[in-house]
Amino acid sequence: MDAALKSPIILQNIPCTLVTGFLGSGKTTLINQLIASKPTDERWALLINEFGRIGIDGALLASSQATDSAKNNIAIREVNGGCICCTSQLPLQIALSRLLSDHHPKRLLIEPTGLAHPRELIQQLSAPHWQTALKMQAVITVLNALQWQTDKYRNHEGFQAHVRDADVLVINRYAQLSTDEKQTLQTWIAKLNAQVFIIWAESDNQTATNDISVLTDYPTVLNAQLSKPSFVISQQQRVNITEPSKTIVSLKPLSNHFPFKTSNDIEADSHIELPYRYHEQQQDIILAGWRLPENYVFNADKLQDWLLKLPNWQRIKGVIHTSDGWLQINFTPDSLTTSTVSAQVDSRLEIILQEGTEQEDMIDSEIDWEAYDRELMSLVID
CATH class of the missing domain: 3.30.1220 (Hypothetical Protein Yjia; Chain: A;domain 2)
Structure with a gap:
């Protein structure tokens, strides 16, 4: 591991964007929107952290590259079977080191699991050895307005944590909200993170706005966040990961009538x-x-x-x-x-x-x- 961290990647200063959001917020959709704007001659890298072991998003993105020119030249690596922010630093360091050293991308996007607590990941990415390898840009967080309308989400610590640690908050699925509800949502956000920059996502029958009344070009405003420095990460000066590694529950043997194979080897x-x-x-x-x-x-x-x-x-x-x-x-x-x-x-x-x-x-x-x-x-x- 020490050799990986001493490799030439520490000199590359690669722009890196962290895309966060609670479970089901729409992170993958937003990443696809960002990738759609990628210059065709640039190689980007995407690190996906799936909480489970199957690796669905990465498989779909990889299979679509051959027919989708916007997604061509994307290097994808998945970290499956747990949250890279709430275990040890090792899975993140290994995945990032291999991704950067093998592919030398011009830009890196990181999508943690929706069950992640973003503060721990921000602490890891603020470590000294990544401050030279990566040029951390604004943390983009996706908020599903329909989820926010429900008490179990709005009052959930994990849901709130994503808002607290965002530089940019992209709000989607807000068509059913009244003007008063939108204003209430903005007030709720301000109490958690007064400095966050809000973007109302563009979708069918919706117009993107910086605030409720000002029209914007959503793709242009969204893509501009890729080049803005992160205030949140700049405030994080040192890594302080103290959470112990989680315990994986052993898999149970299955009936001979349905001989499913099981494995604890996530990497293989x-x-x-x-x-x-x-x-x-x-x-x-x-x-x-x-x-x-x-x-x-x-x-x-x-x-x-x-x-x-x-x-x-x-x-x-x-x-x-x-x-x-x-x-x-x-x-x-x-x-x-x-x-x-x-x-x-x-x-x-x-x-x-x-x-x-x-x-x-x-x-x-x-x-x-x-x-x-x-x-x-x-x-x-x-």
Whole structure:
């Protein structure tokens, strides 16, 4: 590791943008918007931190590069199986060192998991050995206005933490907010972070504004943030990571009737034998994911019905071979999105479940994962 940190990357001073946001805020959409503006002759790098082990976003971005000129010349590296900001510094240092030394990008984008606490990651990126390797630009945070309308998000410490540690706040999904609600949202933001620069994201039937009344060119304003220095990171003078490494729950053996393979080797992605499923518990959430052979074709309607009936689900992501073709699935409690994508090397599905409520406790050890395997496989039609 010491040799990696002493490599020539420390002299490159590469512009780096951290794109943060709570689970389901729309970070990947915003990153795609930034990538769409990339000069075709520039090589960019993208570090994606998936909280689970499956690696869906990176697979989709990688597979689309051949046909999407805006995404050509993008080097992608994923850190799966945990949050790079709440474990030790080692996964982040290794991933960044390899990404920069192998590809020599002109710009770096980092997308941490939506379950991350951004302050720890900011502390890591403020360490002396990264101050010369990376030129940290404004921290761009995405806020989903529909989530903000719900008490469980608005009062959630993790949701608020992303706002506190932002230089730029991009607000999306605000079409249903009245003028008074938008003003209330701005007041709420100001109490957490009076210095943050607000951008109202552009979407169908919406006009982007710096404040509620001033019109702006959203793509131009957004792209300009890539060249603005970070006030938040400039205030962070030293790294002080004290959180212990999290404990990974061991995977349980599966029934011989549904011989899913399991593995704790997160890095050996290409060596995973399919079909594969993992599950684990992290604090108050439960994660599970499946990787399945590309020739397994699922009934699209029945698959969606099954997913939506899962208990206390908070996020569902996947790219799956279905009767309607290859579909990208991106479900949050306030948004159900599916879109067609090009054929993939395998199907991938990942779910995040909330651990119970006052009325209903749901603990990982009580979930019959073999039953979930059987239910999922019963949806295969070919």
